[in-house]
Amino acid sequence: MMSDTGKIKKRSEIIEIIGICIIITALISAYGIYYISNEYAKVTETQMNIGAYVPYGDDSVSVTYLDNHSIVNVNIAVSNIESRLDVDIYLIEYSIYISDEPIVRPDYNDYIGMITSSASGNDILEAGTGQMYNIPITFDSDNEYYSKLTDVTEDGSGYVLIQGRAHYKIMGSSGLQDSIMFYYGDKVSVNAG
Amino acid sequence: MQDDVNTGAMDNKRKLKLLIWSISAGVIVAFFFGGNFLKFATGLSLSGEILFISPLFCGFILGILTTMDELHHSVFASIIMTISAVSLISLSLFSPLLFGVAGDFIGLYYVFVIQNISIAIVTIFPVALVSTIIGKVVGEYALLSHIFKRERAVLRSDTLKWYQMLEEAADDEDELKPIGWEAPVVPSEAQGQVPEADKPAVKEEDGQE
Numbered sequence: 001m002m003s004d005t006g007k008i009k010k011r012s013e014i015i016e017i018i019g020i021c022i023i024i025t026a027l028i029s030a031y032g033i034y035y036i037s038n039e040y041a042k043v044t045e046t047q048m049n050i051g052a053y054v055p056y057g058d059d060s061v062s063v064t065y066l067d068n069h070s071i072v073n074v075n076i077a078v079s080n081i082e083s084r085l086d087v088d089i090y091l092i093e094y095s096i097y098i099s100d101e102p103i104v105r106p107d108y109n110d111y112i113g114m115i116t117s118s119a120s121g122n123d124i125l126e127a128g129t130g131q132m133y134n135i136p137i138t139f140d141s142d143n144e145y146y147s148k149l150t151d152v153t154e155d156g157s158g159y160v161l162i163q164g165r166a167h168y169k170i171m172g173s174s175g176l177q178d179s180i181m182f183y184y185g186d187k188v189s190v191n192a193g
Numbered sequence: 194m195q196d197d198v199n200t201g202a203m204d205n206k207r208k209l210k211l212l213i214w215s216i217s218a219g220v221i222v223a224f225f226f227g228g229n230f231l232k233f234a235t236g237l238s239l240s241g242e243i244l245f246i247s248p249l250f251c252g253f254i255l256g257i258l259t260t261m262d263e264l265h266h267s268v269f270a271s272i273i274m275t276i277s278a279v280s281l282i283s284l285s286l287f288s289p290l291l292f293g294v295a296g297d298f299i300g301l302y303y304v305f306v307i308q309n310i311s312i313a314i315v316t317i318f319p320v321a322l323v324s325t326i327i328g329k330v331v332g333e334y335a336l337l338s339h340i341f342k343r344e345r346a347v348l349r350s351d352t353l354k355w356y357q358m359l360e361e362a363a364d365d366e367d368e369l370k371p372i373g374w375e376a377p378v379v380p381s382e383a384q385g386q387v388p389e390a391d392k393p394a395v396k397e398e399d400g401q402e
Contacts, residue, residue, distance in 0.1 A: 022251075026218070029224035029225075036237070036288075037227070040231045040288050042294070044289035044295050045295065174234050174236045
């Protein structure tokens with residue numbers, strides 16, 4: 001037969017054991033909070049630092065005239081340099097505007113087409129790296145914008161505006177999908193076909 | 194004197210334990226809330242119900258842990274739990290700034306943070322308070338019922354003993370009264386017999402004024 005003191009002691013011990021359990025659970029949870037915070041910080045860092053742009057240069061946007069069709073080659077650079085997470089650039093899309101005058105903002109009168117394209121084989125862009133994606137848009141001779149493109153760019157004096165968006169998926173536990181916009185506006189260069 | 198020092202030390206130890214348990218419960222709640230708020234970034238699949246279940250369960254456990262303490266200690270524990278949980282949730286939400294990986298956030302981000310902190314405060318405190326009190330009551334019934342019964346029986350028997358001792362003392366007092374002793378007569382106002390000495394003195398100057 002247990003005495004009252006013994007019973008009180010036993011029940012106090014039960015409370016102590018529950019207390020120790022809650023402390024151990026809290027320690028595990030504290031690591032969990034650190035993990036959550038760290039992952040969130042990395043994802044935010046990737047979202048804020050990933051960038052897509054069309055580099056300014058002769059070869060960035062060029063028109064190539066071939067038989068019965070023309071190709072506008074667009075090189076898009078995606079930078080994931082200041083990040084600690086890999087990203088999958090799974091889609092790049094852009095609209096292209098062309099005019100004799102420098103284009104300040106997109107205008108329907110200057111619009112000649114758009115393209116939605118998978119990036120080169122769904123490449124994984126590793127953390128700390130960058131990659132150039134060449135996404136051409138083809139204008140057949142029966143295209144309604146073919147003559148406009150030819151007229152404007154034939155003598156190499158045309159201006160182009162590109163407005164696009166690169167869609168990416170952050171690799172790892174989050175699997176977060178997001179996109180970044182890019183703009184380009186400059187003279188278009190002409191390549192010999 | 195030594196007993197007072199020992200009691201004070203035990204009291205401080207008990208308070209420290211209570212504080213540690215409350216903060217621990219807050220950390221657990223903060224993990225589930227943070228995981229739910231930031232599941233888009235962490236990939237943890239925590240459902241919305243966890244926002245209700247985690248403070249309920251932790252508060253209940255905290256109530257059991259404060260079984261030996263007073264009720265206001267339980268309330269204090271639930272407040273500490275809420276404060277620690279909300280602090281850690283805030284740290285999680287501001288982690289990109291704290292880790293120094295993000296520069297300037299847009300205003301919409303602060304709306305997201307404030308919104309989630311408000312949800313945390315509004316959800317955690319009432320649920321934790323109620324569940325702590327329920328846990329304390331359940332703990333008292335489950336863990337302390339026999340002790341309370343025993344203490345109550347001891348108190349009852351002590352009180353009866355005191356009554357008996359008082360009655361005996363009164364009887365002894367009656368027996369010790371001297372022969373012919375009478376209790377002093379208190380003049381009653383009903384009969385209108387007020388002694389001269391007790392009458393208020395009326396000054397002549399008062400009448401002149």
